[in-house]
Amino acid sequence: MAILKNFINGKFVDAQAEQWQDLPNPANGERMAQVPLSQAQDVDKAVAAASAAFENWARVPAMERARYLFRFRDLLEQNKAELAELVTRENGKNLDDAKGEVRRGIEVVEFACGIPTLMMGRVSADVSRGIDQELIRYPLGVVAAITPFNFPFMVPLWSLPIAIAAGNTFVLKPSERTPQSSNRLAELLLETGLPAGVVNIVHGAKEVVDRVLEHPDIKAVSFVGSAPVAKYVYQTAAAHGKRVQALAGAKNYHIVLKDAPLEKVISLLMSSAFGNAGERCLAGTVVLVEDAVADNFVDALRKAAEELPIGDGMVPGNELGPVIREDHRQKVIGYIDTGVKEGAQLLLDGRKLNVSLPTGYFLGPTLFDHVTPEMTIVREEIFGPVLSIMRVSDLKEALSIANRSRYGNSATLYTNSGPAARTFREQIQAGMLGINIGVPAPMAFFPFGGWKGSFYGDLHATGQEGVDFYTQEKVVITRWL
Ligand code: NAD
Numbered sequence: 001m002a003i004l005k006n007f008i009n010g011k012f013v014d015a016q017a018e019q020w021q022d023l024p025n026p027a028n029g030e031r032m033a034q035v036p037l038s039q040a041q042d043v044d045k046a047v048a049a050a051s052a053a054f055e056n057w058a059r060v061p062a063m064e065r066a067r068y069l070f071r072f073r074d075l076l077e078q079n080k081a082e083l084a085e086l087v088t089r090e091n092g093k094n095l096d097d098a099k100g101e102v103r104r105g106i107e108v109v110e111f112a113c114g115i116p117t118l119m120m121g122r123v124s125a126d127v128s129r130g131i132d133q134e135l136i137r138y139p140l141g142v143v144a145a146i147t148p149f150n151f152p153f154m155v156p157l158w159s160l161p162i163a164i165a166a167g168n169t170f171v172l173k174p175s176e177r178t179p180q181s182s183n184r185l186a187e188l189l190l191e192t193g194l195p196a197g198v199v200n201i202v203h204g205a206k207e208v209v210d211r212v213l214e215h216p217d218i219k220a221v222s223f224v225g226s227a228p229v230a231k232y233v234y235q236t237a238a239a240h241g242k243r244v245q246a247l248a249g250a251k252n253y254h255i256v257l258k259d260a261p262l263e264k265v266i267s268l269l270m271s272s273a274f275g276n277a278g279e280r281c282l283a284g285t286v287v288l289v290e291d292a293v294a295d296n297f298v299d300a301l302r303k304a305a306e307e308l309p310i311g312d313g314m315v316p317g318n319e320l321g322p323v324i325r326e327d328h329r330q331k332v333i334g335y336i337d338t339g340v341k342e343g344a345q346l347l348l349d350g351r352k353l354n355v356s357l358p359t360g361y362f363l364g365p366t367l368f369d370h371v372t373p374e375m376t377i378v379r380e381e382i383f384g385p386v387l388s389i390m391r392v393s394d395l396k397e398a399l400s401i402a403n404r405s406r407y408g409n410s411a412t413l414y415t416n417s418g419p420a421a422r423t424f425r426e427q428i429q430a431g432m433l434g435i436n437i438g439v440p441a442p443m444a445f446f447p448f449g450g451w452k453g454s455f456y457g458d459l460h461a462t463g464q465e466g467v468d469f470y471t472q473e474k475v476v477i478t479r480w481l
Contacts, residue, residue, distance in 0.1 A: 006202050007201040012186070016038035017039065023179070025089050026324055028360050032090070037208075038206075043265065043445065049200055050142040051142055053196065054461070055171045058168075062167070062379060065115060068192045072188060072194075076109060087153050089182055089277075091150065091151075092277065092361070111162070113165070115165035131478065138472050139167030141169070142169050142219060144215075145160065145170070146221065150279045150281070159461065162462065175225075186199065192311060192393050218375070221240060223237075225248040226249050233246050233456075234246040234456035243469065244461055246456040247461060249379060249454065250281045250282070250410065252410045253411045253415065254284040256297060257290055260414035261390050267415075269387075270308065271439070274385045277384060277385050278386060285382065286378055286390065288390050289389050308397055311359065317458040320365060323363060328384070333351055336350065342375045344372075347368065348367040353362070367387045369389055393467055395413075405429065407452055407453050409451075409455075413435055429448060431449070445463050447461065447462060
């Protein structure tokens with residue numbers, strides 16, 4: 001059984017672990033490898049390597065740093081089919097979703113290739129007579145990222161390419177449930193000739209995270225994961241004087257108005273709610289549908305969900321893959337049980353699978369109707385293939401329900417009415433909005449991040465905000481005597 005290695009100072013090295021975790025393929029339970037739960041000393045070694053590399057790397061001209069990323073981008077592109085298969089094997093999502101994930105990750109590398117322009121400063125001549133003022137951007141130093149299981153390839157790339165392009169050196173703590181994609185990224189980075197220590201990877205869980213949050217030589221932490229851990233990371237890292245961006249959990253409301261074309265809405269919603277087995281921070285999880293069309297909508301949605309092909313994501317045609325682990329499957333089943341107990345009407349029960357999939361962590365699509373805002377299944381993030389439906393009299397009522405959520409990652413409105421779309425855009429309290437878009441994921445040159453309990457920090461990931469997060473500024477005022 002292969003044991004994953006850490007990647008420190010340009011080399012794959014054994015972790016100083018006393019515990020290891022199995023890495024099963026979620027589609028069949030077969031063990032692929034083991035991941036070490038590294039210790040604080042492993043983090044210290046990675047940070048020492050990153051600190052030593054920083055001095056030279058920060059002085060490499062931005063154009064030259066970008067050239068490593070151009071090479072990295074080409075290698076990712078050449079290997080994209082194999083990378084997508086790895087994502088499917090370790091995460092369970094189907095191959096089409098995995099290919100989309102790889103594409104979106106590569107796009108951040110492409111964005112970061114523009115660093116010479118993105119990092120440019122500003123000059124004002126003659127702010128006073130004979131006095132000029134200029135702003136220059138600098139990297140921060142060693143920065144770290146802690147990433148979740150649901151996008152094992154893409155989420156590390158939200159931070160890594162921008163951070164190193166800006167002249168920082170980097171320590172990554174990938175999810176211990178999907179760590180293999182990160183090591184593949186390291187192998188490809190090695191092929192670019194990137195100097196040793198610029199990127200380092202330490203595998204593990206809480207002990208590694210805690211050392212990252214406290215380490216005096218780490219200047220900034222990017223976190224993506226669940227809400228309670230995001231809040232903990234934000235508070236702890238900030239208490240240790242670090243810059244933090246912590247992207248957290250979600251509960252995304254999708255509002256269906258009566259003028260929206262039913263067939264198209266169903267297709268968009270199906271892939272939003274059940275793609276990636278609902279394990280997406282942009283998954284639509286609560287539908288608010290106008291009373292006038294609710295019965296037709298519910299019938300069509302149930303029919304589509306009943307017909308959804310379930311199975312191993314490697315097999316073409318399968319749309320709903322497994323969830324990440326058996327304990328997560330049990331957690332989702334617990335939420336379905338709670339929904340029933342709290343009086344929601346169970347339209348389709350994913351606990352009962354009508355196909356035989358004995359060894360993977362599969363759950364069928366689950367639909368609840370007549371849910372209320374107080375129910376646990378509406379208030380909490382389930383992170384599985386469960387969709388809840390509420391019926392509303394109009395957009396105004398829908399907005400007032402959606403805005404009561406403690407989360408505000410994304411929201412979608414289905415309509416062809418311009419005025420309704422504008423009202424939605426102005427009044428919904430969420431950071432990433434879709435108008436007839438099921439998964440409103442911003443492109444790499446826009447910021448990615450939510451509102452309210454879906455985000456802790458000031459600057460979102462990617463886009464110019466990502467560059468701002470990884471740089472600090474000097475303002476120089478000059479007078480020649
Ligand atoms: P998670 O919070 O369990 O884990 C995320 C990272 O934190 C992992 O690297 C993990 O090792 C570490 N971690 C877990 N528990 C910890 C603890 N107690 N102390 C310190 N570190 C800890 O999240 P997950 O289950 O891997 O990912 C799913 C979650 O991520 C969902 O809530 C999803 O909404 C969220 N997510 C959010 C976004 C976004 O953009 N807002 C994007 C992707 C995923």
